[in-house]
Amino acid sequence: MAEASMLKRAAARLLGMSVAGFARAMTGVLPDWRGCLPEPRQRVYVANHTSHGDFVLIWTVLPHAIRRGTRPVAALDYWGGSGLRGFIGREVFNAVLVDRRAGQSGEDPIVAVVAAANSGASLIFFPEGTRNTTDQVLLPFKSGLFRLAQAQPRLEFVPVWIDNVARVMPKGEFLPVPLLCSVTFGAPILLGPDEDKAAFLARVREALLALRPTERER
Amino acid sequence: MIMPYEAEELFAGLGAVLLLATLIGQTLKWRSGGEASPAVENLNQRVFAWWVMVALIGVAFLFGKGGVILLFAFASFAALREFLSLTYTRRSDHWALLAAFFVGIPVQYYLVWIEWYGLYSIFLPVYGFLMLPVFSALRGDTTRFLARIAAIQWGLMICVFCVSHIPALLTLDIPGFAGRKLLLVAFLVIVVQGSDVLQYVFGKLFGRHKVAPSLSSSKTWEGLLGGVASATALGAGLWWITPFSPIEAAGFALVACAMGFLGGLVFSAIKRDRGVKDWGRMIEGHGGMLDRLDSVIFAAPIFFHLTRFWFVP
Numbered sequence: 001m002a003e004a005s006m007l008k009r010a011a012a013r014l015l016g017m018s019v020a021g022f023a024r025a026m027t028g029v030l031p032d033w034r035g036c037l038p039e040p041r042q043r044v045y046v047a048n049h050t051s052h053g054d055f056v057l058i059w060t061v062l063p064h065a066i067r068r069g070t071r072p073v074a075a076l077d078y079w080g081g082s083g084l085r086g087f088i089g090r091e092v093f094n095a096v097l098v099d100r101r102a103g104q105s106g107e108d109p110i111v112a113v114v115a116a117a118n119s120g121a122s123l124i125f126f127p128e129g130t131r132n133t134t135d136q137v138l139l140p141f142k143s144g145l146f147r148l149a150q151a152q153p154r155l156e157f158v159p160v161w162i163d164n165v166a167r168v169m170p171k172g173e174f175l176p177v178p179l180l181c182s183v184t185f186g187a188p189i190l191l192g193p194d195e196d197k198a199a200f201l202a203r204v205r206e207a208l209l210a211l212r213p214t215e216r217e218r
Numbered sequence: 219m220i221m222p223y224e225a226e227e228l229f230a231g232l233g234a235v236l237l238l239a240t241l242i243g244q245t246l247k248w249r250s251g252g253e254a255s256p257a258v259e260n261l262n263q264r265v266f267a268w269w270v271m272v273a274l275i276g277v278a279f280l281f282g283k284g285g286v287i288l289l290f291a292f293a294s295f296a297a298l299r300e301f302l303s304l305t306y307t308r309r310s311d312h313w314a315l316l317a318a319f320f321v322g323i324p325v326q327y328y329l330v331w332i333e334w335y336g337l338y339s340i341f342l343p344v345y346g347f348l349m350l351p352v353f354s355a356l357r358g359d360t361t362r363f364l365a366r367i368a369a370i371q372w373g374l375m376i377c378v379f380c381v382s383h384i385p386a387l388l389t390l391d392i393p394g395f396a397g398r399k400l401l402l403v404a405f406l407v408i409v410v411q412g413s414d415v416l417q418y419v420f421g422k423l424f425g426r427h428k429v430a431p432s433l434s435s436s437k438t439w440e441g442l443l444g445g446v447a448s449a450t451a452l453g454a455g456l457w458w459i460t461p462f463s464p465i466e467a468a469g470f471a472l473v474a475c476a477m478g479f480l481g482g483l484v485f486s487a488i489k490r491d492r493g494v495k496d497w498g499r500m501i502e503g504h505g506g507m508l509d510r511l512d513s514v515i516f517a518a519p520i521f522f523h524l525t526r527f528w529f530v531p
């Protein structure tokens with residue numbers, strides 16, 4: 001039993017290194033710590049979401065010590081299966097899997113996220129709630145981000161802009177094309193004492209958009 | 219292919235030059251009392267990157283033709299990745315882009331490996347040129363179609379076709395030069411990169427009058443003339459590693475350096491157009507792969523064909 005779990009951990013480590021190595025080879029990704037430094041403290045990395053590769057890139061550029069304590073919040077229907085993808089989701093990324101269809105079936109998806117935050121883990125969180133495959137820069141935020149902040153008012157929210165991933169792996173394609181990507185980290189944001197939902201979400205949204213590279217048209 | 223004995227002297231010489239550059243850089247840093255100016259910091263980063271690049275080329279040389287081909291295939295990959303990242307493409311170009319990376323690069327370098335001159339000199343300009351836009355056209359998305367396919371083709375020509383002419387020098391059968399062909403690659407790279415470095419040094423020391431102010435603020439007439447003249451002299455001094463006489467070596471070096479300078483101008487124009495200062499961040503102090511390769515890219519095919527025209531019977 002102990003041996004099996006050790007083997008599983010070794011496989012997960014190896015797979016994690018291969019995933020990060022592959023992500024680097026394809027995207028040459030480098031982090032830009034513009035608003036804060038990589039510190040081993042509890043944080044919620046709040047990122048734009050255009051591709052399944054998004055949290056892989058954030059995870060790849062985080063230093064090892066921080067990576068271990070950082071859990072992406074990911075869709076159960078995509079990363080929770082029983083195959084290789086499920087193994088990567090659960091064992092490599094240690095994802096907090098949320099059921100986006102839970103609205104009907106009972107448990108509120110944010111409960112699992114708050115529980116993970118209560119246990120001290122850092123999180124990678126996509127406030128749009130779903131992949132943005134439209135021409136809009138950023139979709140409207142769901143309420144989840146605000147409810148997480150309410151439940152844990154001392155959490156630091158770090159806006160993270162992930163650039164160019166959608167071109168590497170457009171929706172509906174299965175082979176990635178090598179193009180340079182960047183991951184930019186902004187300054188941490190805390191929920192204000194009397195701040196309401198609309199104001200908080202707008203503030204995070206603006207901070208996120210401010211990190212977007214503007215030097216060229218797409 | 220065994221490393222020719224001249225290569226050892228060449229790398230010893232390069233090591234000595236880099237050692238001198240390191241000494242100068244560290245002295246400047248030491249004299250400024252720890253807080254080095256950005257220019258000195260950048261100089262030291264550049265020198266360090268040169269150590270790494272010379273070491274990589276040295277390792278590639280140890281493995282002979284295969285090593286050199288592999289090195290430049292990876293350089294092509296990194297360069298094409300930088301180039302296409304900065305150009306406008308759409309989802310409908312996905313298959314064309316995949317073909318450029320995963321068919322264009324391996325096939326081109328394989329053709330160089332098997333020394334099939336007749337095909338590696340037309341594979342991308344003819345077959346790639348005609349087939350790639352078909353992938354994009356079949357998807358039916360016509361938005362800025364011409365701009366998209368033109369950029370992909372230009373990227374392939376620059377980053378793959380032109381770069382592959384550096385290792386293609388190893389396929390030239392020059393009488394009396396068998397077994398020493400690696401030196402021709404070394405000659406081209408040293409002279410053109412040396413010209414870049416010398417233009418930078420002359421420009422920093424004496425630069426006053428800008429050559430093309432709307433393209434680049436760092437290219438001056440003083441840097442250009444001083445750099446190209448001294449790199450031409452360097453080329454003449456290296457005649458013993460080439461099949462050329464000293465005068466011919468100077469002529470070849472002059473043409474290569476002139477092409478290198480023009481390549482730098484063209485690439486500056488593209489960067490200005492795309493609104494960036496550097497192509498990437500791959501090589502610290504220099505920028506991206508294309509920032510380092512731009513001059514050799516323009517020099518290599520011309521150098522290759524002039525050598526082939528005059529020295530291959």
